[in-house]
Amino acid sequence: MNDSTQPIVDFLARFVEALGIRTPVDVEDTPDGPRFDLSGEEAEILARHRGEPLKALQHVVDMAYGRSLDGDRRVFVDALGYRKGKDIELRQMAKFLAEKAKETGADQQLGPLNPYERRLVHMAVAEVPGATTESVGDAFSKIVLISSRK
Amino acid sequence: MSAQDQKSAVRAVVEVLARALTDRPGEVQVRESQHKGTTLIELFVGPGELGRVIGKQGRTAAALRTLAASAGEKEGKTVTLEIRDSPYKG
Numbered sequence: 001m002n003d004s005t006q007p008i009v010d011f012l013a014r015f016v017e018a019l020g021i022r023t024p025v026d027v028e029d030t031p032d033g034p035r036f037d038l039s040g041e042e043a044e045i046l047a048r049h050r051g052e053p054l055k056a057l058q059h060v061v062d063m064a065y066g067r068s069l070d071g072d073r074r075v076f077v078d079a080l081g082y083r084k085g086k087d088i089e090l091r092q093m094a095k096f097l098a099e100k101a102k103e104t105g106a107d108q109q110l111g112p113l114n115p116y117e118r119r120l121v122h123m124a125v126a127e128v129p130g131a132t133t134e135s136v137g138d139a140f141s142k143i144v145l146i147s148s149r150k
Numbered sequence: 151m152s153a154q155d156q157k158s159a160v161r162a163v164v165e166v167l168a169r170a171l172t173d174r175p176g177e178v179q180v181r182e183s184q185h186k187g188t189t190l191i192e193l194f195v196g197p198g199e200l201g202r203v204i205g206k207q208g209r210t211a212a213a214l215r216t217l218a219a220s221a222g223e224k225e226g227k228t229v230t231l232e233i234r235d236s237p238y239k240g
Contacts, residue, residue: 011170018162019221045220053220056213063202063210064170 004068005034008061008075012036015057021045023079033073037081047082054079087120094124094146098131102148111143118144158182160229163221164191167214172199189227191218192234200235 005027012025016038023040038046046053058077065075078084097108110121118135121144125133132149135142157165161182169175177196182189193214195203204211215231222229 011166014166015163018159018166020159020162020224045224048220048223052216056216059205059209059213060167060171060217063205 004065004070005029007068008034008036008065011061011064012038012077016043019045033069033075035076035078037084038077038079039081041080043079046079051082051086054083090117090120091124094121094144095128097146098125098128101146102128102130105148108146109143110146112137112141113144114141118142121146158189158227159221159225160189160191160218160227164193164214164218164231167217168193168195168203171202171210172196173202174199187228189222189229191229191231193231194234194236197235200233203233 009025009027016023016025021040021042023038023043026037026039028035028037046057054077058075061075061077069075076083094110097110100106101108111118113121122133122135125131125146130149132147134145134147136145137143161180165178165180168178168180172178172195174196177194177199179194181192181194183192184190193203202210203214205213211231211233214233215229218229218231
């Protein structure tokens, strides 16, 4: 915990209280930035509707506190590890498609994905030797093409 | 009209979020009223702060509506959120 994470911890505590749920706010400091997880059972309400409320909370935190972090560090907000689980699934899917592209030689598509999700896919495929990624499409709903390196 | 002394979760959530987003948290006011089974939440922000709660392409406004709906879900309410730029008097 440091000076730039404390305001976010305080904000999440106020949010949780306003919503009327009881949950701990777990904080983990990672090289990519602080990760917050509302780990109590009642935080499940934020993981409903395919995690839309969590994405909304992430957006508000980005807008209100995103600039207070240095460099490329980014805040990540989660509830009951819901988004973490989704991220792991997305990385696995990206790697699976990378292997498939290498075996068949055919480009594989993943998406549409938001910028955060695309970054995860690019990083996951970068760990597969002989596979490359490229984002195609416009603005907010680009897809990622996964191909074997020629 | 709802009782003013008891703040609902919907109203409290919108207030906390809006105060975090604006540079003038003291000027954020939230009013709640009932209309034909739906709950109307009116969010008032200080002059020039409208952009902060609406965001690019209305993305922040959409996020506020999503979270207001979550709070409403908890209380069994259907919520409509209106964002207004003049401070609420009274």
